[in-house]
Amino acid sequence: MEWKYDDIGDECERFLGPYGYGGVQVSPVNEHAIMDGRPWYERYQPVSYVIQTRSGNERQFRRMVERCNRMGVRVYVDIVLNHMTGGQQGFGTAGNRFNGHEQQYPGVPFTPEHFNGPESCPTDNLEIIDWDDPVQSRNCRLFGLRDLKHSLEYVRQKQIAFLNKLIDIGVAGFRCDASTHMWPEDLKNIFSRLNNFNVQFFPPNSRPFIYHEIIYYGGSGINPNEYISLGRIIEFRFWKEITNVFRGNNQLRWLRNFGTEWGLIDGTNAFIMIDSHDLRVGHNGQLGFNINCFEPRLLKAATAFMLAWNYGIPRILSSYRWKQIIKDGKDLNEWVGPPTDLFGNIISVKINPDKSWNDEYWICEHRWRQIYNMVRFRSIVGDEPILNWWDNGDNQIAFSRGHSGFIAFNLQKSNMNIIDNNNTDNNDSLELRQRLQTGLPAGTYCDIISGDLNGNHCTGKTIIVDENGLADIYIGHDESDIFLATHLDAKL
Ligand code: LAG
Ligand code: CA
Numbered sequence: 382m383e384w385k386y387d388d389i390g391d392e393c394e395r396f397l398g399p400y401g402y403g404g405v406q407v408s409p410v411n412e413h414a415i416m417d418g419r420p421w422y423e424r425y426q427p428v429s430y431v432i433q434t435r436s437g438n439e440r441q442f443r444r445m446v447e448r449c450n451r452m453g454v455r456v457y458v459d460i461v462l463n464h465m466t467g468g469q470q471g472f473g474t475a476g477n478r479f480n481g482h483e484q485q486y487p488g489v490p491f492t493p494e495h496f497n498g499p500e501s502c503p504t505d506n507l508e509i510i511d512w513d514d515p516v517q518s519r520n521c522r523l524f525g526l527r528d529l530k531h532s533l534e535y536v537r538q539k540q541i542a543f544l545n546k547l548i549d550i551g552v553a554g555f556r557c558d559a560s561t562h563m564w565p566e567d568l569k570n571i572f573s574r575l576n577n578f579n580v581q582f583f584p585p586n587s588r589p590f591i592y593h594e595i596i597y598y599g600g601s602g603i604n605p606n607e608y609i610s611l612g613r614i615i616e617f618r619f620w621k622e623i624t625n626v627f628r629g630n631n632q633l634r635w636l637r638n639f640g641t642e643w644g645l646i647d648g649t650n651a652f653i654m655i656d657s658h659d660l661r662v663g664h665n666g667q668l669g670f671n672i673n674c675f676e677p678r679l680l681k682a683a684t685a686f687m688l689a690w691n692y693g694i695p696r697i698l699s700s701y702r703w704k705q706i707i708k709d710g711k712d713l714n715e716w717v718g719p720p721t722d723l724f725g726n727i728i729s730v731k732i733n734p735d736k737s738w739n740d741e742y743w744i745c746e747h748r749w750r751q752i753y754n755m756v757r758f759r760s761i762v763g764d765e766p767i768l769n770w771w772d773n774g775d776n777q778i779a780f781s782r783g784h785s786g787f788i789a790f791n792l793q794k795s796n797m798n799i800i801d802n803n804n805t806d807n808n809d810s811l812e813l814r815q816r817l818q819t820g821l822p823a824g825t826y827c828d829i830i831s832g833d834l835n836g837n838h839c840t841g842k843t844i845i846v847d848e849n850g851l852a853d854i855y856i857g858h859d860e861s862d863i864f865l866a867t868h869l870d871a872k873l
Pocket of ligand 2: 463518519520521528529562563
């Protein structure tokens with residue numbers, strides 16, 4: 382989130398590639414409104430399709446894409462097609478003027494006839510009021526943002542040209558913002574007219590990977606199924622259910638059949654996360670319920686489950702620091718943008734020789750050991766099935782991924798700062814001490830959560846697996862992490 386392209390290029394070479402990350406999603410790349418105080422969400426108010434933001438210009442973007450592709454790290458761009466800015470006027474990040482009130486965007490150009498108005502949006506103030514009504518939801522304004530009319534060939538052509546430019550530069554796909562608010566047939570038209578990939582970086586006839594933001598928590602709203610033929614769906618029920626479990630509101634043992642049996646879409650259509658640029662500040666979720674970097678133990682545990690379970694394509698948020706001020710359940714600083722110098726330039730990520738970084742500015746969740754080691758776990762276990770499920774009937778679980786990886790959790794409510802007023806289970810201070818089937822070949826393995834495997838030296842706990850795949854698993858009630866994990870490549 383909000384990194385500069387030069388820094389992302391560096392990170393692809395020095396970390397994301399070597400540590401096995403498959404891709405990186407970048408914040409919206411096209412010109413957007415410059416807003417007072419420079420909130421992060423100004424990037425969701427497009428002014429034109431010129432590639433220029435505080436993350437860098439087109440030349441820097443191109444260079445980043447080339448560097449990341451060379452490392453096998455694909456680039457995914459967050460695209461905002463639904464709308465332009467709110468009703469204000471001003472300048473964009475590439476110097477183009479705009480007037481939202483008059484719906485004038487000369488940098489494209491878009492003029493009033495390119496927007497939905499009273500002829501297509503039935504509400505008096507042109508705002509979405511009934512979010513479950515498909516017509517309002519698609520043709521009216523989302524938070525006052527000027528809503529583009531995608532049925533027009535002119536609008537489609539402008540957006541197709543932008544997306545094809547990104548494809549020709551070498552990006553691998555898109556996160557499609559606010560898909561709920563665009564008609565599936567319009568999106569289908571736009572995406573069907575995109576170029577095949579740049580053969581400099583991809584096999585012939587490759588097509589972009591697209592994942593849609595459809596905020597659906599069940600009920601009568603716009604159903605994600607309408608968009609399944611258009612790419613992956615960001616499954617919002619995933620983070621919600623997992624968070625609910627890790628907050629102690631639902632026992633871990635129920636996760637045994639987590640997925641479609643819980644009402645989620647099929648994993649092969651799903652794109653998943655625990656935290657996001659929105660959720661971290663309480664947008665589209667509920668502050669205090671969703672898990673962000675201010676609760677690192679919880680974030681690591683929930684993320685580890687996401688990465689260990691065979692469901693969907695996972696994404697991790699890598700965010701910046703901001704001063705959270707919670708008042709009446711809201712974060713007064715929810716708007717705060719990325720760290721900047723006195724001139725408003727985004728501050729670079731600086732990596733020190735000991736691999737620490739300027740964490741007064743950048744959180745770098747992707748560099749947390751528990752997270753990057755679970756990313757490797759996921760690539761090693763591949764499509765292997767969940768096997769050897771074990772639970773203690775409560776909040777201790779373990780399972781293997783085929784014969785390639787093993788993970789165990791011991792969620793102690795007291796450890797997670799969960800206040801349990803009606804403490805009926807006396808599980809609270811329990812350690813996990815069990816002889817369990819790991820599914821792994823015999824040998825000594827490094828727990829990649831309490832430590833790293835450096836060459837043949839394990840800095841964490843070791844797990845000794847016998848000829849039958851059994852091992853003594855121990856997770857105390859006061860350890861820094863509530864889980865342990867290992868896999869074939871962590872064998873000593
Ligand atoms: C998304 N989901 O559909 C993004 O994930 C979300 O981050 C985007 O909203 C939204 N689409 C529109 O692209 C973000 C902020 C909003 C912000 C909006 C436009 O979450 O809070 O709205 O970007 O910058 C802001 C103000 C509103 C105001 C609006 C128009 O917060 O109060 O009405 O701007 O001026
Ligand atoms: Ca719309």
